[in-house]
Amino acid sequence: NAGVTQTPKFQVLKTGQSMTLQCAQDMNHEYMSWYRQDPGMGLRLIHYSVGAGITDQGEVPNGYNVSRSTTEDFPLRLLSAAPSQTSVYFCASSRLRGTDLNYGYTFGSGTRLTVV
């Protein structure tokens, strides 16, 4: 099925560990992004990409790295996990402009990360 696939769905990390959250989309969307969702704060943009080889920081980028080597994949790396990074992470993709934007964002199902 077409859409955004995130793995894993759940993860527990120890403080200081690193890991990569995977995100893949098969809709040929140029725009991909990562959000974290925390109670009462909505979704906050971590990093985004407007195409392969192009990434930029969002509102809360510290402690996270991204790369975009292909149109389909946009992994999010936690370099040294901290308890403050306990959150639900969503990957989303979209067309950038024009009538395709009518579809808004397509969201993955989320990754629930706990850092202990």
Place this chain on the structure above:
Amino acid sequence: AQSVTQPDIHITVSEGASLELRCNYSYGATPYLFWYVQSPGQGLQLLLKYFSGDTLVQGIKGFEAEFKRSQSSFNLRKPSVHWSDAAEYFCATYGQNFVFGPGTRLSVLP
């Protein structure tokens, strides 16, 4: 800078009652405006969107929203709420990026 506010953190309505969820945005130009719904443990689903034209837009699940430029608002409405509408609702804009409001949690009483 873009921003979105949703003044109501939590709203409770009785099943069958009408609903209005408030959203205010800040953006220099006319933004693209969206409403999303998130059921517990799920991702976000697009309810409706506004880009231009008719300021009253219809969405899925019987929802509608009205864009009011003078008030910088894009409020979501439904004439009769069903128990299955209990969820969290997010207003969002797209200017340079997608920016989401903090969300409004809707509870529905039987």
